[in-house]
Amino acid sequence: MSYKLQFAELLPYWSVLLYGLVFTIVLTIVSTVAGVAVGTAGAAARTFGPGWLGRIVAVYVELIRNTPFIVQLFFIFFGLPALGLKLSETTAAFLAMVINLGAYSTEIIRAGIEAVPKGHIEAGLSLAMTKWEVLRHVVLNQAFRKIYPALSSQIIIVMLGSAVVSQISAEDLTYAANYVASRNFRNFEVYLLVALAYLALAMLTRSALRALGRVIFKAR
Amino acid sequence: MSLVSIRDVRKSFGQNEVLKGVSLDIAKGDVVAIIGRSGSGKSTLLRCINGLETYQSGSIVADGIEVGGAATNLRELRRHVGMVFQQFNLFPHLTAAENVMLAPTVVNKVSKAEARITAAEVLAKVGLSEKMDAYPSELSGGQQQRVAIARSLAMRPKVMLCDEITSALDPELVNEVLRVVEQLAREGMTLILVTHEMRFARDVGTKLVFMHHGKVHEEGVPKEVFAAPRTPELQQFVGQVG
Numbered sequence A: 001m002s003y004k005l006q007f008a009e010l011l012p013y014w015s016v017l018l019y020g021l022v023f024t025i026v027l028t029i030v031s032t033v034a035g036v037a038v039g040t041a042g043a044a045a046r047t048f049g050p051g052w053l054g055r056i057v058a059v060y061v062e063l064i065r066n067t068p069f070i071v072q073l074f075f076i077f078f079g080l081p082a083l084g085l086k087l088s089e090t091t092a093a094f095l096a097m098v099i100n101l102g103a104y105s106t107e108i109i110r111a112g113i114e115a116v117p118k119g120h121i122e123a124g125l126s127l128a129m130t131k132w133e134v135l136r137h138v139v140l141n142q143a144f145r146k147i148y149p150a151l152s153s154q155i156i157i158v159m160l161g162s163a164v165v166s167q168i169s170a171e172d173l174t175y176a177a178n179y180v181a182s183r184n185f186r187n188f189e190v191y192l193l194v195a196l197a198y199l200a201l202a203m204l205t206r207s208a209l210r211a212l213g214r215v216i217f218k219a220r
Numbered sequence B: 001m002s003l004v005s006i007r008d009v010r011k012s013f014g015q016n017e018v019l020k021g022v023s024l025d026i027a028k029g030d031v032v033a034i035i036g037r038s039g040s041g042k043s044t045l046l047r048c049i050n051g052l053e054t055y056q057s058g059s060i061v062a063d064g065i066e067v068g069g070a071a072t073n074l075r076e077l078r079r080h081v082g083m084v085f086q087q088f089n090l091f092p093h094l095t096a097a098e099n100v101m102l103a104p105t106v107v108n109k110v111s112k113a114e115a116r117i118t119a120a121e122v123l124a125k126v127g128l129s130e131k132m133d134a135y136p137s138e139l140s141g142g143q144q145q146r147v148a149i150a151r152s153l154a155m156r157p158k159v160m161l162c163d164e165i166t167s168a169l170d171p172e173l174v175n176e177v178l179r180v181v182e183q184l185a186r187e188g189m190t191l192i193l194v195t196h197e198m199r200f201a202r203d204v205g206t207k208l209v210f211m212h213h214g215k216v217h218e219e220g221v222p223k224e225v226f227a228a229p230r231t232p233e234l235q236q237f238v239g240q241v242g
């Protein structure tokens, strides 16, 4: 078994690969920010909101957590046009990612909120704060501190899972790899390089999130 | 005119009637000590006064605000009715000063600078000037409870509800908290305290309330009631704890 690695043959495609890498990074950052915002709102609705709203959120969460991401993506990109909603590959990819992470982070953040002692909430209410003020100033900080590791893991899972958006031709890193491999046939080199890129991205994301956590939660 | 007026209040949790027609009048400057066996409804009564619990019938009027109404302005009520809990319930992510400053800035829209001045003042009052920037995890139980009292004081309440605020403390830390409460009483703060500290109830209280099975079983001037409890239940209770 002897295979001669020919990484030089990837060089002509460096801009394609770089574009894919940047696309994946931007996709991850945007869907993390928006997905965690959705998750925070969802968790707040389930714990502090009216019952009907909580039930709607529960349906959303279960729907997303119990179906494959690729099916959600296909539904948004190929299915919704039947209702007259035609999205570009890029928009569909971003939307699917946000909806997906939103559902998972709703559950994670909700667990964090429920772990905050009831007494803290009652103390806040007794100080004449409204329950939304208590949520904002007393509950969320403690909740996020507790679930930050779980949320970080979920963000990395979603970042790696974003490779699936190449299936609707959104031009992410995996799409770029497919594109290059189909032209120079250097499958081994291309996918090895891209695998290493994902590995590096995952490790970078993990340490970036850890550093961010230290800044946000520096107080004891 | 009473500051807090409780009329025939009934409260059930499901089938379990916990308050069976409680009436009490509390005047400005009163220090009311509520004693009674565990499960007799003391905490529930306190929690009804600031709207943490709802009740089914009767009425509670605190500082002119009818508590149980559907349209009751709980924010307005709670600005005047403070509460301190057995478990301190300090916000762990905030320093002592920040704990004290939170409600004035959020609820009363006071500036941070002004709130910090108030925080310094109330923390000095509870003897914790040195601990303004300490986090709750860096404080002893007694210190945490004194911060909790300061936090409540910062809202300038007209009446403070204290639910067994020394029960979670190691014995050697009880007195530092009781001294703070006693000073508040001397300064004229209206206090409603659920307590197991019988000596404190007798020496500092202006009124004693013995609750039994969801009712006010006996009430009166603490020294007189302790000296000559009329009902066998209170005689037995005093005999056990005193």
Ligand SMILES: Nc1ncnc2c1ncn2[C@@H]1O[C@H](COP(=O)(O)OP(=O)(O)O)[C@@H](O)[C@H]1O
Binding pocket: B013, B016, B018, B036, B037, B038, B039, B040, B041, B042, B043, B044, B045
């Ligand atoms: N949230 C609740 N749900 C159901 N029952 C409760 C609740 N809170 C208190 N109770 C019941 O009400 C009764 C009185 O409780 P409580 O007011 O805490 O008594 P105390 O403070 O005198 O010990 C007890 O039987 C208790 O089990």
Ligand SMILES: [Mg+2]
Binding pocket: B042, B043, B044, B164
């Ligand atoms: Mg109690």
